Amino acid sequence: MLITYGTKNGSTAEIAAVIASVLRDEGLETEVLPPSEVGDMLPYDAVVIGGALYMGRWHRDARRFTRQHAGALRQRPVWLFSSGPLDPSASERDIPPVAGARRAQRRTGALDHVTFGGRLVAGAKGRMAKAILDEGRGGDFRDLDRIAEWAGTVAAELKAPLEGS
Template identity: 70%
Template sequence: MTRIALVAYGTKNGSTAEIADFIADVLRSHGLEAEARPAAGVRDVGPYDAIVLGGALYMGRWHRDARRFARRHRHHLAGRLVWLFSSGPLDASASQRNIPPVRTAHRAERSLGAEEHVTFGGRLTEGARGRVARMILDEGRGGDFRDFDRIAAWAESIAAAVAAEPAHHREEHISSVKEGRDA
């Protein structure tokens, strides 16, 4: 049976969405069925064997859509394979050392029992929306600090963990839907 993974994300200027798409591509290249979707549009996590949730960092907080996804689905994610990522440092720090999750991502990590949280560098380029983004760009601190080799290695470790885990959660959800219950 093919394993199905969801890579949900909260993004403002598209950088986190691009990371999520890349993670889904890596998961697919390792035999999983994977899709990347905006976290705000996900209504049901039941069909998925694994969930990767990512959020952009703004002003020291995880993106609102990622926080809301974690709260809305916390009961359905209990006991599931869940990984979290943040994107945002606009320098090389994320590739040089382990950056602990911001408070809001750390809270989601604990409440969801996530396997791991990792922070990746972000990207901020001309045309980014928001007052703070424009200030950062005006100061010359923009650029692309994403390390796609590091992101690929992390996604490959997720694919290996999902492959090693029995696929019982999705089957339980499918059974409950057929019987008219909400999993």
């Protein structure tokens, strides 16, 4: 299983690591790589793709990955996640995918998309990030229990056909 992600300040990479940990605990061999380090898709039976949200856009690296590997992704199970709201909204309700993630869903035939809360803390890169922090709107809004629960459903979906055979 491959988990790949587009991140600017590391929060989405950390979410990918949590997902990988759950999948490994469920007995699934899992590799976590940024899109730029993924070459051949052949070794992977399933893929999770994450993208940070910035100003309503899914991270460029995640979008590019789904375009470059669309054919291979359509041939295996794919799940998508977004990270970004800097408030508790992602833990309170389902947030629909932004346009770039919706296109990725169609392009890959993804089975599911979920939006998790984001994290923006002091030291974040980017002019917009600094402006948000200056306004006091930063913080860590990731719900690790919800992330682990979602990863557990991914593992269950992957293992279901194996257990039924």
